[in-house]
Amino acid sequence: MGPAVCAVASTDIARTSTRLNVSSAWMRLGWLRECTVRPDLATGSDHEVIWADLSVRSSPAELNTGVGRLLESRTDVELMKTEFESLLPTFEALIASAADAAEVGARTAKNQLDTAAEGLNEVIHKAVTTSILRSSGKRGGYVWWNREYAEAHTQLRAARQQQKSAPGSNRYQERLSRIRSNFHKAVTKAKRAWAKQKVEDLEGNDIFGAMQWAKGRRRYRSPPLMDPDGSMKVETKGKAQTLRAALLPPPAPADLR
Secondary structure, eight states: OOOEEEEEEEEEGGGTTHHHHHHHHHHHHTOEEEEEEOTTSOOOTTEEEEEEEEEOOOOHHHHHHTOOOEEEEEEOHHHHHHHHHHHHHHHHHHHHHHHHHHHTTOTTHHHHHHHHHHHHHHHHHHHHHHHEEEOOSOTTSSTTOOHHHHHHHHHHHHHHHHHHHSTTOHHHHHHHHHHHHHHHHHHHHHHHHHHHHHHHTOOTTHHHHHHHHHHSOOSSOOOOEEOTTSOEEOSHHHHHHHHHHHHSOOOOOOOOO
16 A cells, blocks of 8 residues: 545535535545545635545556555655646646536536546646655565455455444454454465565575575564475574575485496
8 A cells, every 4th residue: 555645625615515526536436535624724714624635556566566665755745746736737727617617507517526536636646656766675575565465455444444433333343353363364474475485486596695594683583484394494493404405405426337
């Protein structure tokens, strides 16, 4: 999942239904986390600020490769501002058209407003994805992120939101506990599958590097290894011996005749 971004808009209090119309497109796309009125932000007496909390999702291609996590801590704010301002005229044209339709009571006003909301979302999405670097998948990031993990994470987020909507519901709490347990299992399974594939792909001098890595001392322990006999190795020495036996088998005896 990507970071949340906030879209701020101002609407005439006399047309309070606008807030629902603006958020309907985002809800349909699955990008709206929350949409609230912010009376604490200063506006004119006849307007109110609408605060929409949006969630930027990774594309299916990014989920398949495990690459694409947005690194919000490395956001280029100036680039985001420039990109947003360059795309703003497109959204302004859409919202102007929707406002004109609403003024005359046109039947297409709601659809035009939905189109304008989608346009604003597209502007924000492009500005965010252009100005925020994505994870390269290096240094033990989320290189193990796969489709099963992504689906489990989506289910967990949905269960958390559902539980927050009714904190006193035992059914929702039990469902959240069950989905959280499945999520932790998905994380463990994904990490083990990635580690297993990395070991199977080793060749050449990388084999010796893996042996040294297995002997090293680190904050987080490496996953256990299973030898050909089915025995699980959890200690450093046992892991190193298992790697040596699997990747560097003894050479066949030489024929000296």
